[in-house]
Amino acid sequence: MIALANQTPVARTLPRHISPSAAKSYLSCSLKFYFERVLQLPAPTTPALHLGKAVHAALQAFHLARWRGGEDSPESVAAAFHHSFNELERNEGPVKWKDDKDRTKSYEAGARVLGAYLDSDEVLKGRPLAVEVPLTEEIEGLPVPLTGMVDLVTGDMVAVDFKSAATTPNPRQAAFDHELQLVVYQLLIERASGRTPKSLDLIFLVKTKEPKVIRVSSPPADKARVLRVITLLRTAVEGMADGRFHPQPGMHCSWCPYRNECTKWPASMTGNAA
Numbered sequence: 001m002i003a004l005a006n007q008t009p010v011a012r013t014l015p016r017h018i019s020p021s022a023a024k025s026y027l028s029c030s031l032k033f034y035f036e037r038v039l040q041l042p043a044p045t046t047p048a049l050h051l052g053k054a055v056h057a058a059l060q061a062f063h064l065a066r067w068r069g070g071e072d073s074p075e076s077v078a079a080a081f082h083h084s085f086n087e088l089e090r091n092e093g094p095v096k097w098k099d100d101k102d103r104t105k106s107y108e109a110g111a112r113v114l115g116a117y118l119d120s121d122e123v124l125k126g127r128p129l130a131v132e133v134p135l136t137e138e139i140e141g142l143p144v145p146l147t148g149m150v151d152l153v154t155g156d157m158v159a160v161d162f163k164s165a166a167t168t169p170n171p172r173q174a175a176f177d178h179e180l181q182l183v184v185y186q187l188l189i190e191r192a193s194g195r196t197p198k199s200l201d202l203i204f205l206v207k208t209k210e211p212k213v214i215r216v217s218s219p220p221a222d223k224a225r226v227l228r229v230i231t232l233l234r235t236a237v238e239g240m241a242d243g244r245f246h247p248q249p250g251m252h253c254s255w256c257p258y259r260n261e262c263t264k265w266p267a268s269m270t271g272n273a274a
């Protein structure tokens, strides 16, 4: 075995907990995970990420209003979106807009897709059971606690996660792509409430010119699906604990902000790859 020169002593201890986003990031490319979450190298905010966060904040404001019995009019949702769009840019930017026109286009797409959700059959009806609840639970088979934030649990016990999308998703592919996250939500809800969600749903807000709202529903996971997800989570935890961070090239490299650092791997493991 060849010793890697200048390799930083990476974490040889277990992470404090594991979330579905950290596991998915690690399993997609462990080196990108290392740059992003271990070294925390700065990366520019993409317009899609910025818009997704602002739309998410407006949805949260709407669902919380429904939960509290507060102001939930389209105008209040539009105001929450406007506020988040500007605040996030100020606090987490700069955003990589091409120009002012690009920014305006993005803002209008967000406002349109939120309006489409409020007008759609998929809009939350009645009072939800939970909105944006952070949950952390011990799960059998996992060496560290499992943590996650469920966007919405409806009054009739459907777990919902919202996604912003640029194109219309293929339902089967979407359910497959987000299986880890959805099953984690099921596990967290089961541990926290003692009840199994009756459905695991994704609601896609599609930012096409004519915006679309598409629900993709999956049944609750059986033992085999749960075992598969717990094994994936454990694989990620063990990889992080053992310091296994290496390039995993694929389509995702096209939008990776760390390509420069990646080409210098393994020297870039020092975090000083100039």
Ligand code: SF4
Binding pocket: 029, 030, 031, 032, 247, 248, 249, 250, 252, 253, 256, 257, 258, 259, 262, 263
């Ligand atoms: S360029 Fe590709 S292989 Fe390299 S860190 Fe980024 S995602 Fe991973």
